[in-house]
Each structure stands twice: as structure tokens, then as C-alpha cells.
Amino acid sequence: MEPLINIHSSAVPLPAEDIDTDQIIPARFLKAITKEGFGKNLFRDWRYDKNNDIKGDFVLNNPIYKGQILVAGKNFGCGSSREHAAWALYDYGFRVVISSYFADIFKGNALNNGILPITVSEEELHLIFRRIETDPAHHFDIDLKNQILSIDEKTKILFTIDAFKKECLLKGYDDIDFLLSLDKKITSFEESQIIY
Amino acid sequence: MGKTLFDKIWDAHIVTTVEGGKQVVYIDQHYIHEVTSPQAFNGLKTRNIDLRRKDKIIATTDHNVPTKDQHLPISEPLSRKQVETLLYNCETFGVTCYGLGHKNQGIVHVIGPELGITKPGMTIVCGDSHTSTHGAFGCIAFGIGTSQVEQVMATQCLILNKPKKMRITINGILPKGVSSKDIVLYIISKLTASGGTEHFIEFAGDTISTLSMEARMTICNMSIEMGARGGLIAPDQKTFDYIKGRKHAPDEETWEEAIQFWETLYSDDDADFDTEYSFNAEDIGPMVTYGTNPGMGIRIMDKIPSDKNSKALEYMGLRTGESLLGKEIQYVFIGSCTNSRIEDLRQVAQFVKGKHKAKHITALIVPGSKAVEEQAKKEGLDKIFAAAGFELREPGCSACLGMNEDKVPAGQYCVSTSNRNFEGRQGPGARTILASPLTAAAAAVEGKLVDVTNMV
Ligand code: SF4
Numbered sequence: 001m002e003p004l005i006n007i008h009s010s011a012v013p014l015p016a017e018d019i020d021t022d023q024i025i026p027a028r029f030l031k032a033i034t035k036e037g038f039g040k041n042l043f044r045d046w047r048y049d050k051n052n053d054i055k056g057d058f059v060l061n062n063p064i065y066k067g068q069i070l071v072a073g074k075n076f077g078c079g080s081s082r083e084h085a086a087w088a089l090y091d092y093g094f095r096v097v098i099s100s101y102f103a104d105i106f107k108g109n110a111l112n113n114g115i116l117p118i119t120v121s122e123e124e125l126h127l128i129f130r131r132i133e134t135d136p137a138h139h140f141d142i143d144l145k146n147q148i149l150s151i152d153e154k155t156k157i158l159f160t161i162d163a164f165k166k167e168c169l170l171k172g173y174d175d176i177d178f179l180l181s182l183d184k185k186i187t188s189f190e191e192s193q194i195i196y
Numbered sequence: 197m198g199k200t201l202f203d204k205i206w207d208a209h210i211v212t213t214v215e216g217g218k219q220v221v222y223i224d225q226h227y228i229h230e231v232t233s234p235q236a237f238n239g240l241k242t243r244n245i246d247l248r249r250k251d252k253i254i255a256t257t258d259h260n261v262p263t264k265d266q267h268l269p270i271s272e273p274l275s276r277k278q279v280e281t282l283l284y285n286c287e288t289f290g291v292t293c294y295g296l297g298h299k300n301q302g303i304v305h306v307i308g309p310e311l312g313i314t315k316p317g318m319t320i321v322c323g324d325s326h327t328s329t330h331g332a333f334g335c336i337a338f339g340i341g342t343s344q345v346e347q348v349m350a351t352q353c354l355i356l357n358k359p360k361k362m363r364i365t366i367n368g369i370l371p372k373g374v375s376s377k378d379i380v381l382y383i384i385s386k387l388t389a390s391g392g393t394e395h396f397i398e399f400a401g402d403t404i405s406t407l408s409m410e411a412r413m414t415i416c417n418m419s420i421e422m423g424a425r426g427g428l429i430a431p432d433q434k435t436f437d438y439i440k441g442r443k444h445a446p447d448e449e450t451w452e453e454a455i456q457f458w459e460t461l462y463s464d465d466d467a468d469f470d471t472e473y474s475f476n477a478e479d480i481g482p483m484v485t486y487g488t489n490p491g492m493g494i495r496i497m498d499k500i501p502s503d504k505n506s507k508a509l510e511y512m513g514l515r516t517g518e519s520l521l522g523k524e525i526q527y528v529f530i531g532s533c534t535n536s537r538i539e540d541l542r543q544v545a546q547f548v549k550g551k552h553k554a555k556h557i558t559a560l561i562v563p564g565s566k567a568v569e570e571q572a573k574k575e576g577l578d579k580i581f582a583a584a585g586f587e588l589r590e591p592g593c594s595a596c597l598g599m600n601e602d603k604v605p606a607g608q609y610c611v612s613t614s615n616r617n618f619e620g621r622q623g624p625g626a627r628t629i630l631a632s633p634l635t636a637a638a639a640a641v642e643g644k645l646v647d648v649t650n651m652v
Contacts, residue, residue: 030599031277033235033238035235035238079618081340104393108341112344163216164216175354182220185211186211189211195318196457196458
């Protein structure tokens, strides 16, 4: 996993609410056996029509909007626990998702895959959408260390993140790296455990 | 202060606590299948590390497999590739794997208990949300994502926040024809599909104690459909009797010791729960769902309530205020990790014996495991099903999620004993009505939804 420290990027707006994991990556792509390549099928059925033709009106197909930040409506990532949703976002190039609410499992999956989910208030979310609307090239700044999302010089949002997951993102560690470092403790637990 | 059953098991598995309060929890048993494991095995290969405990992981093929002609190569190329990848990975890493045709193969949540691997007091995980099923044995069992599958493979541990604790108590005697599937659908209809969010649920009360292990598994299986992390039930004599003599049960020498330990696994009288609910068994009736999440359920004798979710009703082709009694249906699916055990098949067989399915109905019975299939044949249930016009298939997840060929055509109604009625779950446009095996069997015979309380 690449460390995530500061992000300076424009953002892609997706104001729909309740975007579920089936929309992020449809079930028919779950038969894959690797994590790579999901980016091309991210929001597949919104990006392409039945004949596999590009839907010009979808935001990801509009060259004005690009960047490492996805801004989405409330309750992003609800539905199944498929981690493929996080892989698809990462593979496409997103490192940050901003929304006013994240489904629990998606949030965990995102953090486990190097994506920072930032929860903001409903008002702040609108502010961000408006900002992108007036200037699609506007760059936002994210400083993970200090947990600050800067909309501009004046408007800064302090966001929360689990202390442990923050460390992991900053260092590019994942849970396995950390757990592997606990080898001795795990061994002594195993030695003392009685199971039937 | 006393401890809950959940606390007792959780606390006994803490390896250490990390910054910010998360805990490193040791996992006693890991089940894997073809869909959520390949990327985890790849992760191990990339990191160049081995499995920490090969003795604590078991693999099976279930989600993607055909339920016909399992002795032949799988014809769908992507499914075949996924199944072959699992076999290859298990071979490479030295994991016990029950592939197609093996006598222990089946849906992961059916074979674990059947083989006596699932036992009280354990922590159990699998890359599948319905891992909650195993909680029926008094253990902490829950579904995980693929990164976590890799974590458990590599370290046998997970880094977790301790969930909140809920207790749901059900007392009283169930009306005739009402089963554990109806209990759990009733609870979800009351609590909604998100009523259990952030919690682990203990099911208790005298109604639960009278239930068989199969019936308890059905309830814990669907605990996650109310948004909970999992469900569990304190072990008792029924639990011990079920485990005794199974392949992975404690041997003669340690049996007494095991029982002594298992008997300590209950919630203390003064234990504290974050949330509590209680229900009366007498109020429960045969349940059916009318919408597109498992919380949208009613007793068959009730009418569809007015609901904000008109999109769901539109998808289902139903209206507010409508009764589902007499509703014509086209498909019946008896199977899935919720209701595909031998007890379910026996109940269906007993009902359909000497009867025949309605002409326009397609009725599929998919056993949860090879062992269930064999047992059904041994008892002659296959002949009863055949005579009644039901098709008995080979084990797998099948139409529960429609990853294989077993799909319900768009617009058609399927009375299903599975656990999810999401849009498109059983096939694009398929309309799923969740119900008990008895209600499903009766619907197949009558060709429409009926109230089974008057029929048994
Ligand atoms: S039967 Fe259905 S719910 Fe159960 S494990 Fe298989 S797909 Fe999941």
C-alpha cells in the first residue's frame, strides 16, 4: 500500500445518495481472481450502456472532472460487503472519498485498501459540491497528519479518523504488517489457550 | 458486574489492545470459499508469507458451482476458473479443501457444523456475511472482507472494535406451522433491516431453548439481515448432543472436560446489554416478505402496510394494503445456508408426500451439503420429491444469489427459503418472497401463497 499523507487534487462530484456496492462494482465482476483491473468496471452500468457505448452524461465520462478525490452523496457504499468496491475505486485512481455518511463495512474496506473516507456534515458537503460546480478545476487540500480538509485558504474542515488506521495510512502499512509485528504475542496467546 | 455470553468469548480471545482502543482478536477457525479467497492467497504470495495455522482453515466450493452434473467440468469459464483457482491455492498452501464431488462438500455454513468443526466458545470467521450461522453453537462467528481473510491467513488475528451487545428474548409456544424462519423474519420485520446495526445479538428465552440446532442456525444465519454483526445462542444439552460423535468433536477423553467448559458459556444474570427486546411466540405467524429487503415482511394473514418505499413495491409488482394470501407464484426455491439442512428437507418431504406441485410451478430443492443430499436419499426423500414434481439438485448456494445457472426469470415470483430478497439477487428482475420451508412447499403445491397454519 502506498502511504497517503497529503493530497492536492481536483475532485469528481457524484451527488447521488445511497450509492450501493452493486453500483460501484456490479456482481458479475465478482468472478475475478485478482484485485487489479477493477477500475475499468467502476460504476460500469453508469458509465456504459447496454451496448457498451459510453454514456456521455455520466460524470466520469466528462473530461472536465478528474482527480484523486470522489465527492459523493449520503450513505456511500451501502449494500454487500464486497471489497471489490474499494479495489475498483483505488484501481481507478481515487485515494479519498468525501461524503456525509459512509456504510460501515465499506468504510473499513476503504481504509484497508489505502482509501481515506472523509465524513463531513451535510452543509459542508453542499459547500464542496458548489465549489466544484463553480470551478471544476478547483484543487482541494487534504492533510491527513493534522486531519484537515481545506476547501480553500479560509474554509478548513477538521475530520476524524481512527488513530490506528491513520498511522497505517500515513505509513502505507496495512493491518497485516502490524499483526505480523505481533508475532511473539500471538504465539504466547496460542500457547496459553485451551480449546476443544 | 457479570458478563454476557459474548463478553466471555470475546475477552478470552484478546491478544492485545492497540492505540485508540481497537483489540487484536485471535481467530480459532477460518472457513474459505472460491469467491472471496483468491485475492487473499495472492496477497500472501506477494508478501512471500505462509499461512500461520493450516490446521485452522477449511475450504469448500459453494457459491459459484453448478447444481447439476457436478462430476463434469464446470461449463461457465469464469466460474470454472474461480473454483480451479481455489483448488490450486489449497494444494499449494496445504489447506484441506472439499471440492465438488467430495463427501464433505457443501455450503460453508452447512458443512462447518455438520463436521463438528464449529463448537461453543470459539471465534469463527469466513469471507461471507452469513458466517453468523455458526453462532447457534454459542460461538462468536462473523463475516469478513477479503483483506481480513488475508490477515487471518497470515496471522490468525483481526484488529477489531468490540461491538455493542443486544439480547432478544422470545418466550411462549409457537403456533402450528410456524418455524424458526418465521421467528427471525418476524423479528427483522419489527426491528427493520438496520435495527441491529453495530450489535452482536444473543437470542434467548424458552422458545429458543426448545428449538433444534438446525432451527437455531436459521435464526443466527439471518441475524445479519437486521444489520447486526452476528448472532449467538448459549449452548445447552441440545448443542452438546448435536456435536457428539461428529468428525471434529472432542474425543472420548476430553469430552467431559469440554462439556464442563461449554457449560460456563451463558450470560450472567447481572450482565449488561446495550439494547434489549422481547417478543411473544404466540404473536408470530407464517411470514412472507413483500419488498426488497428482509425487513419488509408481514404475517401471511396481514396486509402490506403503507410504506414509504414505493420503489420496492413497484419492483415487486405489489400494492400497499394488498394481501399476499392467494398470490400466484411461479418458482419455489428450497435451499441456501438458511434452510437447506436435513431437517428442512424432512419437513418439506413430510408435507409434499402424496401431493403434487401445481402445474405452472418450477420447484427446486438444493441440499446444503453432500451429506444432506446423501442422507435425504438414504431416507427416500428423493423419491417423495420426484413423485411430487420437485427437482432435487446437487449441493451449493444456487439460486440464493444466482451466481451459477440457477436463476429466476425477470418479473416472476419466487417463494424462497433463502435470506435475501434484494433487487436482482435471484436473477435480473426476479421477485423474491422469503418464507419458511413449509410455506414454500405449500406454495409449490397450491401454486399460490397459502396460510400453512391450517394445513398441518
Ligand atoms: S447460501 Fe446464499 S447466503 Fe448462504 S453462503 Fe451461499 S450465497 Fe451466501
